[in-house]
Amino acid sequence: MNLRITDLTQRFDSTTVLDRLELSTGEIGALVLVGPSGGGKSTLLRILAGLDVPTAGSVVFDGAALPRDEPGLRRYRRTVGTVFQAYNLFPHLTAMDNLLLPLVHVHGLTREAALERVRGPLERFGLAEHVHKRPAELSGGQKQRIAILRALVVQPSRLFLDEPTSALDPEMRGEVLDMIRELREAGTQFVLVTHEMGFARHVADDVAFIADGHVVAHGAAADFFDRPTDPRVRGFLERTLSA
Amino acid sequence: MPRWLAHVVVLLVVAAAIAAAFLRVGYAWNWSAVWEYRGKLLQGWLVTVVLSLAALVASTAIGCVTAFMLRSKRPLVEAAARVYVELIRGTPLLVQLLIGFYVVATAVGLENRFVVGVLLLALFSGAYMAEIFRGGLDAIPKTQLDSARAIGLTPWQSLRLVVLPQAVRIVLPSIAGQLVSLIKDSSLLSVIAISEFTLAAQEVNSFTYSTLESYLPLAAGYLLLTLPLSALSRWLEHRFRYET
Numbered sequence: 001m002n003l004r005i006t007d008l009t010q011r012f013d014s015t016t017v018l019d020r021l022e023l024s025t026g027e028i029g030a031l032v033l034v035g036p037s038g039g040g041k042s043t044l045l046r047i048l049a050g051l052d053v054p055t056a057g058s059v060v061f062d063g064a065a066l067p068r069d070e071p072g073l074r075r076y077r078r079t080v081g082t083v084f085q086a087y088n089l090f091p092h093l094t095a096m097d098n099l100l101l102p103l104v105h106v107h108g109l110t111r112e113a114a115l116e117r118v119r120g121p122l123e124r125f126g127l128a129e130h131v132h133k134r135p136a137e138l139s140g141g142q143k144q145r146i147a148i149l150r151a152l153v154v155q156p157s158r159l160f161l162d163e164p165t166s167a168l169d170p171e172m173r174g175e176v177l178d179m180i181r182e183l184r185e186a187g188t189q190f191v192l193v194t195h196e197m198g199f200a201r202h203v204a205d206d207v208a209f210i211a212d213g214h215v216v217a218h219g220a221a222a223d224f225f226d227r228p229t230d231p232r233v234r235g236f237l238e239r240t241l242s243a
Numbered sequence: 244m245p246r247w248l249a250h251v252v253v254l255l256v257v258a259a260a261i262a263a264a265f266l267r268v269g270y271a272w273n274w275s276a277v278w279e280y281r282g283k284l285l286q287g288w289l290v291t292v293v294l295s296l297a298a299l300v301a302s303t304a305i306g307c308v309t310a311f312m313l314r315s316k317r318p319l320v321e322a323a324a325r326v327y328v329e330l331i332r333g334t335p336l337l338v339q340l341l342i343g344f345y346v347v348a349t350a351v352g353l354e355n356r357f358v359v360g361v362l363l364l365a366l367f368s369g370a371y372m373a374e375i376f377r378g379g380l381d382a383i384p385k386t387q388l389d390s391a392r393a394i395g396l397t398p399w400q401s402l403r404l405v406v407l408p409q410a411v412r413i414v415l416p417s418i419a420g421q422l423v424s425l426i427k428d429s430s431l432l433s434v435i436a437i438s439e440f441t442l443a444a445q446e447v448n449s450f451t452y453s454t455l456e457s458y459l460p461l462a463a464g465y466l467l468l469t470l471p472l473s474a475l476s477r478w479l480e481h482r483f484r485y486e487t
Binding site: 049051074075077078081082084086087088089090091092101102105106150151154 | 384386387389390391392393394395396397400404405408409412483
């Protein structure tokens with residue numbers, strides 16, 4: 001994917017969360033957004049995922065500008081997948097019905113075709129034995145993996161992952177990160193917001209450091225982590241890597 | 244002790260206590276006079292069943308619509324719903340029935356007592372339903388709506404597939420309680436001379452001077468309607484149950 005963000009501003013009432021943000025990437029597979037909490041990462045991701053409309057500015061993915069009208073955005077959201085920090089799944093449906101819902105009701109598959117579609121991925125990620133459970137009966141890690149799978153089985157052009165492991169215990173983080181790593185190796189493109197710096201370095205092509213509504217630093221993962229030039233990035237990396 | 248047995252035991256104790264009270268006051272029973280009017284009581288009961296059912300359907304519809312109006316971002320829509328709910332909940336049903344029937348219905352030329360009665364009862368109960376539904380809708384976290392939008396559902400689909408199934412489970416016990424109240428509140432329709440169950444009992448009483456023999460069947464007749472409703476609600480609650 002290739003992303004070009006120009007002059008992007010997001011204001012809520014009188015608070016400016018994104019302030020004329022600019023970001024252009026080359027042709028990359030994974031972009032990771034890092035930075036301090038409240039810096040605007042998640043706000044940016046919500047705009048990229050077509051969930052919020054920015055106050056001003058434009059986002060162009062692979063040459064196509066994001067629409068600003070709700071019907072256009074809805075069509076766009078159907079071509080991508082989004083996973084939030086937590087509470088992605090619908091608690092009244094089993095894991096299987098959570099997976100089938102978008103396939104049947106949004107993408108028009110028959111229930112049989114949808115079942116066929118999800119069978120392989122469920123096996124591959126070791127989730128087949130849990131599909132008849134409701135979210136409350138799943139572990140946090142299983143819930144997030146089902147949520148990622150739900151975003152994935154509609155065959156989106158890319159995924160947006162908003163701190164997918166932040167709400168998890170350390171031991172469950174690993175299984176979710178492993179899944180994302182595996183997807184990365186299989187060629188799935190994504191934009192990821194995370195606080196896991198080691199993981200970011202491993203999966204990212206590009207890393208952007210976002211603070212105070214700006215892109216403070218942006219570059220290839222190796223450069224970003226090994227030769228940080230910006231003092232704020234250096235300070236942030238020292239704090240997070242030593243923690 | 245199994246649950247059903249516990250229920251039976253408690254019922255027997257209550258029945259014994261009431262029977263003891265009757266024995267103590269030495270009430271002279273006269274069932275035969277009331278038995279003469281059993282047809283009237285049955286007919287009144289049937290009228291209560293039909294008008295409760297009609298008001299139940301209408302008040303659910305009114306409650307649903309009003310709940311969404313209460314959540315509206317348009318000030319006038321929200322205000323209209325809020326004023327309706329507070330006026331209805333803050334005033335006695337008796338006053339609403341008298342003004343509604345003798346003033347409003349007469350003014351607009353609505354003469355069918357039964358229709359007016361059902362409408363007034365539905366408007367009364369609908370205000371309570373609206374608050375219950377609104378509470379249910381408010382209880383669905385915003386993250387659920389985000390997830391629904393993220394997978395590309397339309398607003399109508401997210402309402403139908405995500406919000407309502409969860410809200411129904413939340414409001415079910417309160418709605419069942421409200422429906423039980425509605426059935427009992429229908430007894431007030433006797434003041435606008437609808438020949439429902441309570442009016443029938445009042446008439447039987449005035450013909451026979453057997454007050455308790457007229458009103459005890461009334462209590463039994465209402466229980467016959469409200470107990471199955473409570474049972475149905477418990478069953479539905481069980482069916483919709485899941486941990487969150």
